[in-house]
Amino acid sequence: MPPGSSRAVTPLDDDDYPAYTMGRAADMLGTTPAFLRALGEHRLITPLRSEGGHRRYSRYQLRIAARARELVDQGTPIEAACRIIVLEDQLEEAQRINEQMRTQGPQSQSKTSA
Template identity: 35%
Template structure:
C-alpha cells in the first residue's frame, strides 16, 4: 500500500464537503486529471488531506475565472517551480561544500587546486581586445 493510500481516508461526500464543493465536481476534476484519489479494493475513492488542499487550490483558481485547462497548466508550473527550488537548494549545498573543501585544501597548502583570479576584459567591436595586451 502506498503512502498516499495510507493517508487517503475521506469518502467522496466528506472530501467534497471539506473542499466546499459538490461530489460531482470532484468526479469531473478526476476525469480531467486534476486530482487522483486513492481507490479501495472495491474501487471506491478515498481522498487525503493533500487531495483536499489541492481541491481548495483548484477552487481558488476557478473563483479567479480560470478554466480547467488553465488550472492544469498553473498546477504543472507550480510543481515545476517546487522541483526547481529543490534542485537549486541541492546545487547551493554542493557548491558550498566544494568551496569549503577548496578552502581546507588551500589552508593545508594543497597547491595545485588553488583558485587564481582571471583577468577581465571588455572587447569593443573594431578594436583589438585588451586581453591580448601584455601587462
C-alpha cells in the same frame, strides 16, 4: 503529546493516506463531487479506490483540490487551473533542486562529474 515522547504512528499521520470519501472531501472543500471527478478527469489528482470501488482522497490531494477551487472561483477555467497547479509544482521542485545544488557548492558537483 510532549516533545520527545513516542506514540504509535497511524495512517492518519500520513498526508498520502486516502482517508476521505468523495462526499466528505467535497463537503470539506465546499464543492461538489462533480468538481472532484473533473479534477480526476484532468489528471490533477487520482484518488485511490476502496475495496468497494469508491473514491478515497488524501489530505495532500485535498490541498491540491483546494488550490484548484481557488483558481476556478477566480474565473480560471478548470483545464487551465489544473495546468497552472502542475506548473507551480514543477517550479517549486526546480527551485528546491536549485537551492540544494547551491548549498552543496562546486565541490560536490566536481565529485559527481569525475
